[in-house]
Amino acid sequence: MMWAAALSLCSMLSGAWISATQAQAALAPDLSMTQMAQMFQDFMRQFNKTYQSQEETKHRFKVFIHNLEVSHALQASELGTAQYGVTRFSDLTEDEFAETYGMSRRSTAPPVKRADWHFLGEVPPSRSQSCDWRKAGAITEVKDQGKCRSCWAFAAVSNIEALWNIHQHVHRNLSVQEIIDCSYNKTGCQGGHTWDGFLSVFKSGGLSSRTLYPYVGKNQPCQKYRKRSVTRIDGYQILPRDERYIASIVASQGPVTAQLNMKILQSYQNGIIQRPAKDCNPNYLDHVGLIVGFNEGKSRRGSRTGPYWVIQNSWGEHWGEKGYFRLHRGTNACGIAMYAATATVKDSATKKPMSCPAI
Template sequence: MAASSVSIRFLPCVLLLVVVVVSLDGGSAGDLGNKGDGGMMERFQRWKAEYNKSYATAEEERRRFQVYTRNVRYIEDTNGEAEAAGLTYELGETAYTDLTNQEFMAMYTAQLPLPLPDDEDDVAMITTRAGPVDATGGAASQLPVYVNLSTGAPASVDWRTSGAVTAVKNQGRCGSCWAFSTVAVVEGIQQIRTGKLVSLSEQELVDCDTLDHGCDGGISYRALQWITSNGGITTRDDYPYTGETGTCDRSKLSHNAVTIAGFRRVATRSEASLANAVAGQPVAVSIEAGGDNFQHYKKGVYNGPCGTKLNHGVTVVGYGQEPAGAGRYWIVKNSWGDGWGDHGYIKMRKDVAGKPEGLCGIAIRPSYPLM
């Protein structure tokens, strides 16, 4: 078969928009997806029905079947060798099993091209409506810090059981993960403080937050700063999600359903500090997401592979420990819909020896709102 290609729009979750060309070479006529592979075709059709998938042309469906087949074989091979490889999780079919890993990463992740100068801070900074202050005194002393860092955090936390976490949402093909993780932590502290769980507007951030870049990416602590300066954020019903960067509806900027007093960055870059923060409320973090295993994660405690090139914003909503074998984990809410991972969540290995930044860099850039 002649090689073909499609242009894939790069929709990052952190900063820039570029264009990536992904090869979809299907190989020879006797390659995957031939007419004799009826069992796999039946499986593909069931998968399409489960995830409501359809394709514009027969050619596109044939190519997607080839990608699906390769991915299924990778999933089965990896699961078969998981124990020998030391993996404490399983892969499985998700809503993205018809994408190559290159396509998946281009659509849903992006790497920061340059270090951010404000990531060089060595102290945990608190920002209020009056501006940034040192976490050790001044105006910060008037604001709540929910867990005493010297006494440590409880053994396990799950804010879902307390009703502080909304249902898993889907950012679609828009690099707005930063907005979803930001909204999730504001939803969380609102419920913890008032008992009311309100679904808030990611689209208001995508359209109106001038500190970030809409579908071209952003960072949660900047979005929290914008919410602080705006005086709050409205509901999702009032400003619905479209999955595209639009013109800010300025008439909604005063429709604040939730107001925050500021935010705190946990800049000590340690899992212990992150645990102390999560013990008080859900926390927005950045991780390195991507690679075949992350794409096809289904259940268990993910223990890599991954590095620390942060490319995706998610929300830590708790932590716990498996009864045997897999050890401690973070409970991470993603924004790729409930058709990915464990109903939209992933458990990530916690307290990795020799890695104060945590698995996939989870402890490098945590932040959370103050109320």
């Protein structure tokens, strides 16, 4: 029997594994067991959560309370403006979250020869104080990877789509599933690197449309479609670990993919994330997003936010800031500068590439 979100948790959890005193000790002192049970019931309703049994419901309630405690600790130690609290992932343990939505391996150096790369050459430091490609209409909609660990493929495809908008003035809706199925290392829903996807697209001659090759969110054999219309790239580049250079590429060329440590994103709601390095190890990279803009964070009316990146995620529009999050820029926060990468697309022969609007 499925337990609906409307189930009265207050009564069901009465006398369960945890006492109100224990719960209050773990979280803010003004939250009672009744209040936390109501929060959990609201969470289930908001995110359409159902569980297989009373035991599973009680277990998820226990996890939920622990994650409230984690959010409370993150909020107390936040150095930026980020807000932490209840999200769609609040009933998952840290291990479950990592195993379901993160990549299965740490990042390594790109396993390709230099000859396979297309370098952008010398790029002068950006003079732009801010940049937001969303305002130019260059960014396709936020997507949801589901329980396939395919953030790397979504970021690669969104990067290519944006570059075609910017440099060719052509809108593209491309296939994430084709990259998952056809990349040379065959990791698919177990995780991968964006350069795996770029290399696959470059060597295969292009990428199919999303309509021809739709997303199913699981590994399947690579499909070979005859006479398909493809979207090509001219190469790709792994960027230097220099956030000023990365900002220059974003401002002058377009969005770039970046790997990062996703641990704190489980509880992220909004704002600019700035964590002590111990809370977000820059050497453990298990997620990929698309950097679509940045800001210097100049003072406004006496307040200052500090410099930050604007990053598109692949967890749907009902997470974070309508599918995006902001991350402190300039200190390699959460490893954001370690493995930034981008495809390259030539400019149109008849039109100048788009310019990036200010935030």
